Amino acid sequence: MNKVDVAIIGGGPAGLSAGLILGRARKQTMIIDEGRPRNAVTREAHGFLTRDGISPSEIRRIAKEQLRVYPSVSHAEGTIVSISGEDGNFLLMTAAGMKITSKKLLFAVGMKDRKLGIPGLDEVYGKSAFVCPYCDGWELRDEPLVVISRGAALMHFAPLLSGWTQRFVVCTNGPDELSEAERDELRDHQIPLYDQPIRAILSSEGMVNHVVLENGTEIPCTGIFFKPELVPGTDLPQVLGCRISETGVIAVDEFGKSSIPGVYAAGDASSLMHQSIAAAASGALAAAAINGELNKEAWQRKQ
Incomplete structure (x- = not known):
């Protein structure tokens, strides 16, 4: 059984950015990614300051290299097929049978293209x-x-x-x-x-x-x-009861918090702004909110 503070589902710019913030905040974090990004066909990413023209795969490679500095951040390749539990005690299962318990969840799995x-x-x-x-x-x-x-x-x-x-x-x-x-x-x-x-x-x-x-x-x-036809990268947020907006993304507040306690979303999973830099920014914001929530809960337990 893998026990973490935060399970991040999705390893694109949003998930990796969140992992960086949480790693620096000393939170046990696992990034679970199936390794099939929507932008795999893209040769170059643009509009990302200091990274204009770089390939999306290179962004991921650099991000993972930088995350190795933080021992509290781990990576797992796989697809999450079920989630149960509640805020503070979620249980995740991958298709390969790996079990993960986590206090908080961040959906950064994005969207997938439907064939036209x-x-x-x-x-x-x-x-x-x-x-x-x-x-x-x-x-x-x-x-x-x-x-x-x-x-x-x-x-x-x-x-x-x-x-x-x-x-x-x-x-x-x-x-x-x-x-x-x-x-x-x-x-x-x-x-x-x-x-x-x-x-x-x-x-x-x-x-x-x-x-x-x-x-x-x-x-x-x-x-x-x-105009692509997009479908959610996973239906697990709906299974958990997260409110879905009229545009088909997870409804969140300005810090990525969903309608279900302990569950957050970032990147394309919760926004129509399909740009790498926007996804990375939303991942960082959500991670900061999650860290603040975890720290406050720990503070109150000591009273």
């Missing part, structure tokens, strides 16, 4: 097809792009992307879910709109060159931004 079923998308994802212009817009500035999105998400994204390039067309891959006023808005900005299903994305060595529609239309482009 577009032929050729997997070949370009992370190479010339991306989801976040803050992360990859600079590299595609002023380039001819295809945006794959629809409805309200599209009408938020189109004005945002226009700061990097105004040379883009929209493919909704089926019904556009727009009002006539919204279609007029796109026309006013000279943005072509195609609602035909996408037959295939053509590329060479991961670099897109055309998007082909079912009616045979070929749209040349050098990059793609698309």
Whole structure:
């Protein structure tokens, strides 16, 4: 049986950042990670001060190296399949049968991509097809792009992307879910709109060159931004009774505390700000809150 103060489920920027804060606070901490990060396809992470352009895998490698300084922080590779208990005494079980008892929990497991079923998308994802212009817009500035999105998400994204390039067309891959006023808005900005299903994305060595529609239309482009369909990395927070927001993430306060005592969340598990630096920051905040809670509980027991 492994006994820790804090079990962190997920070893991305949020979980590793939390581990650093807790290690420095002298808390027994275990980071449990299945080793299949969502950004594994990403070659470079951007917008992370002092780490701009570094690969996500290198960020993880450096983080783990720095965490070795703190003997109270340990790592385990595995998938948590069950959690029981309550604040101060949680019992976690991995798929391999390892048991962990923990006083507090931090979910930093993030989200997972649901397959969109577009032929050729997997070949370009992370190479010339991306989801976040803050992360990859600079590299595609002023380039001819295809945006794959629809409805309200599209009408938020189109004005945002226009700061990097105004040379883009929209493919909704089926019904556009727009009002006539919204279609007029796109026309006013000279943005072509195609609602035909996408037959295939053509590329060479991961670099897109055309998007082909079912009616045979070929749209040349050098990059793609698309709206991913995301699902939670685990359903365990819901099993524990954590409140889930309307956007599908764990509802937390400004310090990452969920509706269940002793349970916290950070990173993509509790936010729509899918950037490494935002995840790392939220992990640090949650860890500080957890440490403060543990210290206060220990202080009160001595009274």
